[in-house]
Amino acid sequence: MAGLATTLGSGAMTNSISDIVDAEVLFVIGSNTTEAHPVLSLQMKKAVMEHGAKLILADPRRIGLTPFTHLHLRHRPGSDVALVNAMGHVILAEGLENREFVGARTENFEDYRASVEEWTPERAEQITGVRAQDIVEAARLYARAEASAIFWAMGITQHTTGTDNVKSLANLALLTGHIGRPGTGCNPLRGQNNVQGACDMGGLPNVFPGYQAVSDESVRMKFAKGWDVPLDRLSPKPGLTVTEIMDGALSGDIRAIYIVGENPMLSDPDLHHVEKALREVDFLVVQDIFFNETALMADVVLPGASFAEKEGTYTNTERRVHLIRKALEPRGESKPDWVILTELAGKMGADWEYERASSVFEELAKLTPSYAGMSHHRLESGGIQWPCPSADHPGTPILHVGKFARGKGLFSAIEYIEPAEMPDDEYPFILSTGRILFHWHGGTMTRRSPGLDSLAPEAELEIHPDDALAIGLEEGQLAQVTSRRGSIEARAVVTRRSPPGTVFMNFHFAEAAANILTPKHLDPQAKIPEYKVSAVRVDPLVESVAS
Amino acid sequence: MLTAERTVPTTCPYCGVGCQMDLHLQDGYIFRVSGRFDNQVNYGNLCVKGRFGYDFVHAPDRLGAPMMRASRDAAFLPAGWDEALDHTAQRLEAVRQEFGPDSIAFLASAKCTNEENYLIQKLARGIVGTNNVDHCARL
Numbered sequence: 001m002a003g004l005a006t007t008l009g010s011g012a013m014t015n016s017i018s019d020i021v022d023a024e025v026l027f028v029i030g031s032n033t034t035e036a037h038p039v040l041s042l043q044m045k046k047a048v049m050e051h052g053a054k055l056i057l058a059d060p061r062r063i064g065l066t067p068f069t070h071l072h073l074r075h076r077p078g079s080d081v082a083l084v085n086a087m088g089h090v091i092l093a094e095g096l097e098n099r100e101f102v103g104a105r106t107e108n109f110e111d112y113r114a115s116v117e118e119w120t121p122e123r124a125e126q127i128t129g130v131r132a133q134d135i136v137e138a139a140r141l142y143a144r145a146e147a148s149a150i151f152w153a154m155g156i157t158q159h160t161t162g163t164d165n166v167k168s169l170a171n172l173a174l175l176t177g178h179i180g181r182p183g184t185g186c187n188p189l190r191g192q193n194n195v196q197g198a199c200d201m202g203g204l205p206n207v208f209p210g211y212q213a214v215s216d217e218s219v220r221m222k223f224a225k226g227w228d229v230p231l232d233r234l235s236p237k238p239g240l241t242v243t244e245i246m247d248g249a250l251s252g253d254i255r256a257i258y259i260v261g262e263n264p265m266l267s268d269p270d271l272h273h274v275e276k277a278l279r280e281v282d283f284l285v286v287q288d289i290f291f292n293e294t295a296l297m298a299d300v301v302l303p304g305a306s307f308a309e310k311e312g313t314y315t316n317t318e319r320r321v322h323l324i325r326k327a328l329e330p331r332g333e334s335k336p337d338w339v340i341l342t343e344l345a346g347k348m349g350a351d352w353e354y355e356r357a358s359s360v361f362e363e364l365a366k367l368t369p370s371y372a373g374m375s376h377h378r379l380e381s382g383g384i385q386w387p388c389p390s391a392d393h394p395g396t397p398i399l400h401v402g403k404f405a406r407g408k409g410l411f412s413a414i415e416y417i418e419p420a421e422m423p424d425d426e427y428p429f430i431l432s433t434g435r436i437l438f439h440w441h442g443g444t445m446t447r448r449s450p451g452l453d454s455l456a457p458e459a460e461l462e463i464h465p466d467d468a469l470a471i472g473l474e475e476g477q478l479a480q481v482t483s484r485r486g487s488i489e490a491r492a493v494v495t496r497r498s499p500p501g502t503v504f505m506n507f508h509f510a511e512a513a514a515n516i517l518t519p520k521h522l523d524p525q526a527k528i529p530e531y532k533v534s535a536v537r538v539d540p541l542v543e544s545v546a547s
Numbered sequence: 548m549l550t551a552e553r554t555v556p557t558t559c560p561y562c563g564v565g566c567q568m569d570l571h572l573q574d575g576y577i578f579r580v581s582g583r584f585d586n587q588v589n590y591g592n593l594c595v596k597g598r599f600g601y602d603f604v605h606a607p608d609r610l611g612a613p614m615m616r617a618s619r620d621a622a623f624l625p626a627g628w629d630e631a632l633d634h635t636a637q638r639l640e641a642v643r644q645e646f647g648p649d650s651i652a653f654l655a656s657a658k659c660t661n662e663e664n665y666l667i668q669k670l671a672r673g674i675v676g677t678n679n680v681d682h683c684a685r686l
Contacts, residue, residue: 018587039589193658198659199682200661203657233673238678241681242681257651262656300614303609307557310660317565322567323558324660327555335628337659338666342666345669449599
């Protein structure tokens, strides 16, 4: 979320799920909302069906939202910046920008204007494959409405240009003033249940909880005091990201890794690389509810309790902090992760005294200004959206009302850069990866539900009929999918959902882990891998008949 | 129809929407899940995962005890909590002594609670002394 933090001053969804129905125009790009955020997509459908909103969808694939769209722009994977820059060009060329807003609340507008000057819809058509007239139509719809809201997910961020993609979308909101009001805003839909909270709580290499920079001495002093540790214990040097940690393991700089509730052996890019890295470290601890693929490589495996067996809070995509409550006793000897961490800290010489999860929350609220007004007690009567700076503050449904978190909204001049790996003769297809409704992430949870697994039991490869015909692949046939990094098998689904030249797989199946294929090309700022574009070849397989 | 001994209101553990729901419990099992209407997030709705995807809580292969092994080639053996945590603390401390705090890395979790993520980074920063903390937000 580096893009939004730079341009607006805060990396989170600006608006709320409840005000989606206030939008006149919804611009959804790189989000397969009905599969990845199904219940939120109901509000989008409601906006369209009951409130007359117009939905502009930008997605290469025909997806669940397609029947609800006014306009579906099927741009080539990785061409988002070209599309969005051209929309900005049209808005300026036709004088549809909100001059008052641009003048009063933004900066760096002239740089932006110059950067989109040459992005005519015709030029963008060459790169995106979207008809120029559709780009013009989308720009007009978005700009002319009283309230337009932009939504995106990993389809925007999982590219080498992910940060640029986000900034280019923020440019549109700044240009039209579609921000800081109900039914507007820049709304990244966060994937995991508590990805927002993990970021808020400083599960990032450069910030303490509340996005307070580790490089800031006054911040380190505050935490040293709050934690009762010597100031020189707290390092001013930003740490490594996940992908850098794996590289560090290979180079010998990282000697021990402690993994809580994650399965990088399934979710990280270029899995062979991760496997080598995890083999290399001297000591590996995995704390999880299951003996997952990563645990297989560990020295110590610690059993955590599931969400139903502990107390705590999750922060959802709209910054709302919710309680989870204990319904069952932890399985066997397993313990809530916060208990395990507290006991380990004790073994390492610290003196943490937390009676309950709510005592941890009390401490973090004191050190995290945006959570300062919250407590488990207050959350008993319903979720609260941060920032919530004091106990009498109602929480904040809409960010940037009247003023941006960073002061003025920052326009960015964004150059289009093509994806790091484009198809060629040897690897002629673009592979895009994503989620499906019936499974979740690495499948640890959903694949243990027989009901869900029977609805979607195996890895599938979506391929367009023209492409299937050209390579002699039939519906239901097993195909070998090969990239420069590895090869997996999947069953062919011949469908017009994916455009010609692009094949699609989900990443929920360990036995056909799509991330064996994906490259580890990273966005230089956000360090997000490019899961949405890798070059592959597809070969039909002849299955041996079981004797 | 089976009636619940009790229901516990909580938050769905799947995606970032954070649907509010009730777990219906009987004999220590979640036998039914229903959406709650008293909120502005899911308005009573749940998706197929949120409504039916909880067999994993009761799965027979849930980890029930700490596991350790002497080397990467050895088999895992169950261990007591004290033994597992003592060993973990000693090994982390040994690596820290020999190679410095920045030779240790922590992966926090987008599936864990705020309280837990807070403690993971507090352990990394406040006890080990490294900012090598990240999670799979990018993935």
